[in-house]
Amino acid sequence: MNTIESLVRDRVRFRATVYPHLRKLGWAASRLFFVFCSGLSVTTVVGCFILSPLFCYWFFGNLRFWKYLHFAVPMILYSYYLAYLYFRGRSVPSFSWTAPPMSGPDLSLVRINPKWSHGESCGDCGICCRAIRCPFRDKDKGQCLSYDSFYWRYFNCGRYPTAQREIDFYHCPKWIMRG
Numbered sequence: 001m002n003t004i005e006s007l008v009r010d011r012v013r014f015r016a017t018v019y020p021h022l023r024k025l026g027w028a029a030s031r032l033f034f035v036f037c038s039g040l041s042v043t044t045v046v047g048c049f050i051l052s053p054l055f056c057y058w059f060f061g062n063l064r065f066w067k068y069l070h071f072a073v074p075m076i077l078y079s080y081y082l083a084y085l086y087f088r089g090r091s092v093p094s095f096s097w098t099a100p101p102m103s104g105p106d107l108s109l110v111r112i113n114p115k116w117s118h119g120e121s122c123g124d125c126g127i128c129c130r131a132i133r134c135p136f137r138d139k140d141k142g143q144c145l146s147y148d149s150f151y152w153r154y155f156n157c158g159r160y161p162t163a164q165r166e167i168d169f170y171h172c173p174k175w176i177m178r179g
Contacts, residue, residue: 024098031097031154034058042079048072058150059136074135081133091132101153110161110175118174128160128170 041048041055048055049072052065059075060068085091112120129137129144136146144152152158161167164177 023100027100027154028097030150031095034150034154038079042076045076048076059146061149071135078133078135085132095155095159099159101150102159103148103153105159105161105175109163109178110167111178113174113176116174122174125172125174127172128157131170 037047037051037054041051052069052072053063055075056065056068057063059071062068082091117123118125124142126137126142134144136144138145144157146152146157148158161170161172161175161177166172167175167177
């Protein structure tokens with residue numbers, strides 16, 4: 001009986017140490033695959049049309065690419081713009097390759113500014129979207145068309161902000177750092 005309990009305990013310990021690493025590996029692999037497909041698409045342009053169902057899922061949570069074809073050129077231009085900002089040292093990436101996808105900031109790091117009048121919502125602010133010329137911001141409604149999609153959760157938007165430099169970069173009135 002003692003050996004069975006010992007085996008079960010060892011298996012539980014093994015899972016506890018290995019599974020978090022496997023999940024991190026999965027998150028990194030998802031991001032790398034996305035970046036690879038994006039790079040292939042913006043350098044060949046043809047890849048953008050071949051992979052359009054996948055991109056529609058990543059950006060809009062929908063496989064019906066024909067509804068979003070009008071985003072193809074703005075998305076390509078946006079990709080070039082983000083690469084330009086990155087290589088000029090003017091971007092502020094806020095994700096780690098192995099970080100879990102998020103649908104909101106880490107509230108142990110930040111809190112809502114007491115002067116912010118929209119509660120938990122960003123209201124019609126959109127300063128961060130306008131600062132990087134995001135093509136997914138609906139100008140009429142002031143909403144994000146990519147809200148809570150793969151791209152939104154795995155990259156910058158879903159986890160914003162993580163550091164004071166990000167708040168400063170976007171001149172964000174909603175968030176302040178804790179401590």
